Amino acid sequence: MIEPAMTLANRLRAGDTIVTAWSMMPDRELPQELVRAGYQAVTLDMQHGRHDYASVRDAISAILQAGGHPVARIPVGEFATASRLLDAGAEAVIAPMIGSAAEAEDFVSYIKYPPMGTRSWGPIRAMELHGVSEAQAYLMSADAETVGFGMIETRSALEVVDEIVAMDGLDGVFVGPADLSIALSDGARCDPGGDEVQEAAARIAASAREAGKLAGIYCNTLEAANVARAMGFTFISWANDSSIIRAGVSAILDPFQNA
Numbered sequence: 001m002i003e004p005a006m007t008l009a010n011r012l013r014a015g016d017t018i019v020t021a022w023s024m025m026p027d028r029e030l031p032q033e034l035v036r037a038g039y040q041a042v043t044l045d046m047q048h049g050r051h052d053y054a055s056v057r058d059a060i061s062a063i064l065q066a067g068g069h070p071v072a073r074i075p076v077g078e079f080a081t082a083s084r085l086l087d088a089g090a091e092a093v094i095a096p097m098i099g100s101a102a103e104a105e106d107f108v109s110y111i112k113y114p115p116m117g118t119r120s121w122g123p124i125r126a127m128e129l130h131g132v133s134e135a136q137a138y139l140m141s142a143d144a145e146t147v148g149f150g151m152i153e154t155r156s157a158l159e160v161v162d163e164i165v166a167m168d169g170l171d172g173v174f175v176g177p178a179d180l181s182i183a184l185s186d187g188a189r190c191d192p193g194g195d196e197v198q199e200a201a202a203r204i205a206a207s208a209r210e211a212g213k214l215a216g217i218y219c220n221t222l223e224a225a226n227v228a229r230a231m232g233f234t235f236i237s238w239a240n241d242s243s244i245i246r247a248g249v250s251a252i253l254d255p256f257q258n259a
Contacts, residue, residue: 007069007091007145008041008069008071008091008092008147009091009092009144009145009146009147009171010145011069012147012172012214012234012235013214015234016234017229017234017235017236018040018041018069018234018235018236019039019040019041019225019236019237019238020039020040020041020042020043020069020071020235020236020237020238021034021039021041021042021043021237021238021239021240021241021244022042022043022045022049022218022237022239022240022241023042023043023044023045023049023051023059023240023241024045024048024049024050024051024240024241024242025049025050025051025241025242026049026050026051026052026055027055027059028055028058028059028061028062029062030241031044031059031062031063031068031070031241032059032062032063032065032066032068033066034068034241034244035063035066035067035068036066039068040068040069041063041068041069041070041071041091041235042059042063042068042069042070042071043071043072043073043094043237044056044059044060044070044071044072044073045072045073046072046073046074046075046078046081047073047074047075047076047096049073051072053081053084053085053088056072056085056088056090057085057088057125060072060085060088060089060090060129061089061129064089064129064130069091069092070089070090070091071090071091071092071093071094071147072085072090072092072093072094073093073094073095073096074093074094074095074096075096076096076097077097079095079106079107079109079110079111080110082095082107082110082111082148083110083111083119083120086111086119086123086126086142086146087122087123087124087125087126088125088126089125089126089128089129089130090126090146091145091146091147092146092147092148092149092171093111093146093147093148093149094149094151094174094216095107095148095149095150095151096151096153096176097151097153097154097157097179098150098151098152098157098164098173099154099156099157100156100157100160100163100164101160101163101164101166101167103150104150104164104167104170105167105169107148107150107170108148108167108168108169108170111146111148111169112143112148112169113139113142113143116143116168116169117143117169121139123138123142126138126142143169147171147172147214148169148170148171148172149171149172149173149174149214149216149235150164150167150170150172150173150174151173151174151175151176152164152173152174152175152176152180152204153175153176153177153178153179153180153183154179154180154183155183155184158180158184158200158203158204161173161203161204161207162207162211165207165208165210165211165213166211170213171213171214172208172213172214172215172216172235173204173207173208173213173214173215173216174215174216174217174218174235175200175201175204175205175215175216175217175218175233176218177192177193177197177201177217177218177219177220177224178190178192178218180192180197180200180201181194181196181197184196184197184200192218192220192224193220193221193223193224198227201217201228201231201233202231205217205228205231205232205233206232208232209232214234214235215232215233215234215235216233216234216235216236216237217233217235217236217237218237219236219237219238220238222238224238225238
């Protein structure tokens with residue numbers, strides 16, 4: 001059983017900064033190796049990655065076995081899938097394209113039990129993976145020890161970010177810089193590191209902090225990750241599996257090939 005203080009939710013609420021790898025490839029062993037190599041968490045992407053429910057389900061157990069925190073991003077609007085992934089043992093779920101407080105409320109309804117939400121009972125696998133033997137114990141702790149992030153990546157979401165972060169039951173927000181840059185430029189450019197996006201990200205982090213909520217962000221570079229940490233983001237995605245593999249291969253081969 002994961003000790004309560006060591007759950008992703010409690011570590012983040014205690015102020016820990018958690019760095020997550022981003023998994024696009026539908027495999028169970030690669031996410032596990034990313035944890036063994038040093039990542040604290042792995043986010044399994046069902047929106048733009050090639051993961052489906054089965055690959056995420058299998059990767060969750062592998063990540064937990066290695067001592068990491070399993071996180072999953074659902075496809076747009078598939079809030080019922082969020083419930084299934086929590087039942088499968090995910091510690092956090094990221095919902096993309098949350099554009100309003102109403103959409104945040106709808107997401108919350110699927111990931112929290114009554115009276116906060118309407119999540120249906122069926123966490124058998126989650127209980128097994130997290131070492132919880134009593135249904136009552138899981139019911140009493142699940143809402144606090146699982147995390148729901150709503151992604152802020154549109155102009156409409158940015159305009160009402162204070163309303164979104166104030167939604168009861170939404171644990172935090174997660175910035176998608178690429179989509180946000182496209183939205184803020186009215187489709188003119190994809191520039192996740194641009195000044196306009198950075199200003200928006202700082203505003204989102206501040207809004208979350210003021211509301212007592214968590215803030216996460218996707219980063220493409222070390223510089224972006226350091227800037228995000230300075231802004232107050234504590235759940236930071238840095239590098240996806242394919243880029244990690246390419247960087248590792250380059251680190252091994254380049255010294256030999258260029259000798």
